[in-house]
Amino acid sequence: MNTIQDRIFRLRAEMEKAGVDAFVITGTDPHASEYLPERWKTRAFISGFNGSFGSVVVTKTEAGLWTDTRYFLQAENELSGSGIKLHKLRVPEAVSMEDWLAATLAPGSVVGIDPQTISLAGFRNLESTLEKKKINIRETDDLLDRIWENRAALPENPVFDFPVEFSGWSRAEKQKMLAGLLAENNADLHVVTMLDELAWLFNLRGSDVNYNPVFTGFGLVGETEMLLFTDQKKIPQALKEQLQNEGIELKEYISFLRYLGQVQNRKIYVDPSTVNYSVYSSVCGKNAFVEGTSLVAHLKSVKNETELAGFRKTMVRDGVALIKFIYWLKTHVGKKRITEYVAGRKLAELRSEQENFVGESFTPIVGYKAHGAMVHLSVNEENALEIEPEGILLFDSGGQYLDGTTDITRTVAIGPVTEQQKRDFTIVLKGMIRLSLAEFPYGTKGCHLDILARKAMWENGMNYGHGTGHGIGHFLNVHEGPMAIRQEYNENLIVPGMVLSNEPAFYREGLYGLRTENMMVCVEKQVTGFGRFLGFETLSVCPIDTTLIVKDLLDEKELAWLNNYHKKINQLLKPVLPTDLHAFLDELTREI
Amino acid sequence: MNTIQDRIFRLRAEMEKAGVDAFVITGTDPHASEYLPERWKTRAFISGFNGSFGSVVVTKTEAGLWTDTRYFLQAENELSGSGIKLHKLRVPEAVSMEDWLAATLAPGSVVGIDPQTISLAGFRNLESTLEKKKINIRETDDLLDRIWENRAALPENPVFDFPVEFSGWSRAEKQKMLAGLLAENNADLHVVTMLDELAWLFNLRGSDVNYNPVFTGFGLVGETEMLLFTDQKKIPQALKEQLQNEGIELKEYISFLRYLGQVQNRKIYVDPSTVNYSVYSSVCGKNAFVEGTSLVAHLKSVKNETELAGFRKTMVRDGVALIKFIYWLKTHVGKKRITEYVAGRKLAELRSEQENFVGESFTPIVGYKAHGAMVHLSVNEENALEIEPEGILLFDSGGQYLDGTTDITRTVAIGPVTEQQKRDFTIVLKGMIRLSLAEFPYGTKGCHLDILARKAMWENGMNYGHGTGHGIGHFLNVHEGPMAIRQEYNENLIVPGMVLSNEPAFYREGLYGLRTENMMVCVEKQVTGFGRFLGFETLSVCPIDTTLIVKDLLDEKELAWLNNYHKKINQLLKPVLPTDLHAFLDELTREI
Secondary structure (H helix, E strand, O other): OOHHHHHHHHHHHHHHHHOOOEEEEOOOOOOOOOOOOHHHOHHHHHHOOOOOOOEEEEEOOOEEEEEEHHHHHHHHHHHOOOOOEEEEEOOOOOOOHHHHHHHHOOOOOEEEEOHHHOEHHHHHHHHHHHHOOOOEEEEOOOHHHHOOOOOOOOOOOOOEEOOHHHHOOOHHHHHHHHHHHHHHOOOOEEEEOOHHHHHHHOOEEOOOEOOEOOOOOEEEEEOOEEEEEOOHHHOOHHHHHHHHHOOOEEEOHHHHHHHHHHOOOOEEEEOOOOOEHHHHHHHOOOOEEEEOOOHHHHHHHEOOHHHHHHHHHHHHHHHHHHHHHHHHHHHHEOOEOOEHHHHHHHHHHHHHOOOOEEEEOOOOEEEEHHHHHOOOOOOOOOOOOEOOOOOEEEEEEOEEEOOEEOOEEEEEEOOOOOHHHHHHHHHHHHHHHHHHOOEEEOOOEHHHHHHHHHHHHHHOOOOOOOOOEEEOOOOOOOOEEEEEEOOOOOOOEOOOOEEEEEOOEEEEOOOEEEEOEEEEEEEEEEEEOOEEEEEEEEOOOOOOOHHHOOHHHOOHHHHHHHHHHHHHHHHHHHHHOOHHHHHHHHHHOOOO | OOHHHHHHHHHHHHHHHHOOOEEEEOOOOOOOOOOOOHHHOHHHHHHOOOOOOOEEEEEOOOEEEEEEHHHHHHHHHHHOOOOOEEEEEOOOOOOOHHHHHHHHOOOOOEEEEOHHHOEHHHHHHHHHHHHHOOOEEEEOOOHHHHOOOOOOOOOOOOOEEOOHHHHOOOHHHHHHHHHHHHHHOOOOEEEEOOHHHHHHHOOEEOOOEOOEOOOOOEEEEEOOEEEEEOOHHHOOHHHHHHHHHOOOEEEOHHHHHHHHHHOOOOEEEEOOOOOEHHHHHHHOOOOEEEEOOOHHHHHHHEOOHHHHHHHHHHHHHHHHHHHHHHHHHHHHEOOEOOEHHHHHHHHHHHHHOOOOEEEEOOOOEEEEHHHHHOOOOOOOOOOOOEOOOOOEEEEEEOEEEOOEEOOEEEEEEOOOOOHHHHHHHHHHHHHHHHHHOOEEEOOOEHHHHHHHHHHHHHHOOOOOOOOOEEEOOOOOOOOEEEEEEOOOOOOOEOOOOEEEEEOOEEEEOOOEEEEOEEEEEEEEEEEEOOEEEEEEEEOOOOOOOHHHOOHHHOOHHHHHHHHHHHHHHHHHHHHHOOHHHHHHHHHHOOOO
């Protein structure tokens, strides 16, 4: 019996004691985090599957993992020998975890779940699916805790102040803005459970989660109250006093649900897609609710002038590291052994030399040749390909700096490339440029704009299976909502101050991957008799490999954008790059 | 006291008897029709407002009309002196009729409504808004009937067979397709309440409603049953026998609700956005329901080869009428008095000379100069402007032919025009062409494509306040769902066989309006390793006024599209146009 089988065996015993016929492990934490602290890597613990998305269900006789197209190969490998069956999502014949439970269990069965690990919306969905088959849900304890030896504790990394110098708005200002939005929404208390929202609202940062400068905690904020629930050991004494002097009540992380239990007669704003069901059920009944996209997420997504100024400075430093990296790559490949893994480490090292650098913003994706076509590639020292002086290398990476977060992808020719590769690259680039050039009225949503990035590809029978743009936090998570640029409908408008990625791509499976990703900020363009028109300003400062471009495929506007972009990069980077790289920079940014 | 005040006075007396504090007149009929038979013009009867959209509420002390931006001016004029207050919808400060009722009435109040005149979804919305304020809904009789002297009876125009020669599929084939979709949706009986769906499904047509070749009736269709509820006097004896021989049960219109009352233990498919609440409440309780967009609407929206062949032939005949009209216009304007109204009548007359012509498909919109900027212009003999030999004329019109329905808008220079007008016209045209040229993968929705028609305008700070494309029936309603091309999210895919309009526009208030509208059919383009790609084929056959085009504003692809389009028009129309118009056609379709 392998470890996973053993764990499932022991979970079944706990399920028996808890009186449940099936147990659902959503794989998330009480904060609906994308990146998890060790303690909450429950999906990996129970199944061995390391992907970032997937639910596990264990019944008395079966066990299954539900995940999507991104992870089919990885899941098949990692589940091998565990007895856990892979259920594929986002395929035509997909059966959701909820529907599978309804179809598999007998009426009267009991499905157990730790309500801390499921959102209100997720719980309602599960409930409505199961109740049609008269299957009940039982809210259990964290059953995994009983079988998880040496489980990591909650992280205890210190929390630090994120000064107004970087954040732009003080805690008091943010509280006031939030109170204004609460009043507009006929609510008076906002529950904050997402860690990035908490960090933003309280101008605090931490290091409890890889890549995300957040700390575990909860918040409750209204016009006259600002409560922070986090492990008090994490807050240095001086900061504690500062926060208390500002009128912030500090409470223990573990006291949050208990505190909520005493809240009554309030009009509480919750985001059902992220608030966990324990939190909701602690306050429901005694309070009124207003449900909607987190108001903190709305506020956070629109960057203020200080944040934007920080982003702009960050981009220049990030650009310096990237130029140095490309130079190193081009001068070393073929001369010494460089693997994708080594290249990723080198890039992180070059970024770490930059001012205000705190860490990487995600695991770098460095994909050579066929690896470039694997969207969720994660290589290690063992399986990394060696980069040779031919073909194409894609690298998608980013840094966390005190004054901003970066996320950028470049695809470069490491040696000879084919005409097909250049053609494909240029067609993808056309989409990136067209989206950069977009002008649109106030009221436009991401799903309206997405086609700009895809149009040239569609005309050539090409496409890519992921979104085009995600929000990016300011010295916060590299993925943030509530808006996005993708085909899927998202009701949130794209408005000035939002920082988004622009990353159309193309993957020839088994051959190569092409992606050019810039960060952009939405800006005002003009006001006419027909309304207020918006557009984007590109933030990222790194040349696009012109040796991969078929110039004839670009139209005048696209070509002008490219040449202007390179001119601006040259102007921004030359003053800060070592003199011996000036000729290289000129070469990379030469007008075509 | 004017007529409207008198009617409201008498309605209040009926409300008193019925025990309701407020009465809602939705202004629709039991079939959720856009165009109404006389009997159901309740909105106009009670308020004097003749717009096609709006709800009226009468309370003991107040009366209000809720309508949208299209009709603000018209409503202000028509409500003048009636005591009815205009409530504006689709403006930032809008308060919906439901919210107004909740805010205005005291808890315990009773709102009355004739449940035949509200959809299931509309009823639920009203109910959920009112129940928060503990306001009750009472389903009343048709209270207006008691005060409406000389109200028109239900129309009794004859129903006629629509042969397979035109419809492509027999009634039995349509029943089979519908049964297949019902089974896929876990249902076994479809309630058909929309008149165009009924006409399509039963291959019957009528003339009960202006412009729409439909007849009043209901349908119930399952795998082994096909019931038609319509006034039996309307069906000629021979057709009656034919239908009965095909196994169709014929029942009286007025027996529909009674029949439904006996249906039990079925899985009934209803479209909550269109089925009226009386119909739903007649069958609820004793049956299971599946709710979704009408399956008949889905089937109807995808045209078969016969329907498409009919459309193509229709377009040529419509094109002949249009060329004759443009010729008449250009040779007569300035020489004799021609008003917008006269031009509209002339156009109808020219269409009526064409084979298979049955009638107009909507009231023609002929707008000269400033009138062209009024989107919902409807002129009569009195208020029509005289067309003089200068400036711009917009005409939006269409015909009902046995083998297809047309809807086309052209904007033509009647004499000297300004550079600004040409520039505006060309920018609008760019959008029309870009949407015509769209290529997109299967799975694309209208909201993804809409930007193609607007992009050039947005880049110039221009926009238009209506949708870009609507579905068009085959010898049926000129507006049909379920898909659309517009900014608003619509979950229905654009798939091959759908016929849609493509009508970007631009309006300079008080000056002129510009719109070019073609009909297109969605077609297969290519299949690649990245999926199935679709596009559009233009159906409309009528030149676009090249004297209004600034050639330099068109890119190569746009120009090629235009010249190819004109070449095709020349080829299609020359063989069927009188010889004396050949030179004129050559001039209109000359390559630029």
